Amino acid sequence: MASALINVPARARRGEIIEIKTLISHVMETGFRRTQVGAVIPRNIIRRFVCSYNGTEVFSADLHPAISANPFIVFSTIATESGTLAFEWTGDNGFSAKETAAITVE
């Protein structure tokens, strides 16, 4: 199972722009590499990342093989209300990982 690291401030003022950093362990195999006997190593990447704030999608990304192993994505959002930020990664071979982070807005 993939492990993910999420960095979200626990508290924020209403209307403040918060920076979110996400890192997930994944090989991101490109599908262009070969083994020593010449067989192509099949592609295995994360294709999509979505961040939802209390159920509303606020950010998403489509990834391609040119993204490094262990995809690291930094983006920002406006702290509108207390609640949860949900993160979801989906990819090849039925890969799916979910993570949540709580935020208190005052």
Place this chain on the structure above:
Amino acid sequence: MERRAFLKIAGGVAAGVGLTSIVTVKPARATPAEMQEAIRAVVGSARITPGKVKLDLPPLIENGNAVPLTVTVDSPMTEAEHVRAVHVFTEKNPQPYVVSFHLGPRAGRARVSTRMRLADSQNVVAVCQLSDGSLWSDSAAVVVTLAACLEDGI
């Protein structure tokens, strides 16, 4: 075997050999023209103006396997005027596509970062789509000493 049947089989074999040789000769690498095609396939045919976008990449990269990249767009990020998407493309990686970020007014600030692979010294291009449909771009030339994708697999 009849002559006609023999010719059919021989023709088929020759065509097959021709196809495989084309596939093996083609390098696993995109070209600047392919990158332009890829950009058009993603953002459409509207005019792309240089400006507003800033693509930050180190100019000299030791290891192409993890290159930090930041795209900043000069935009107020309001409901009326915001960045809808940011796309990144490369010239010489096996595929021109790198990543597409989808933002909105709730992003607050138009700045995204990630880490990418670079197979060679080349130009990297960021194209952003604003809410009014206009397209803006920036490019960065990078020199890579150790390329990604070259190491042996398992």
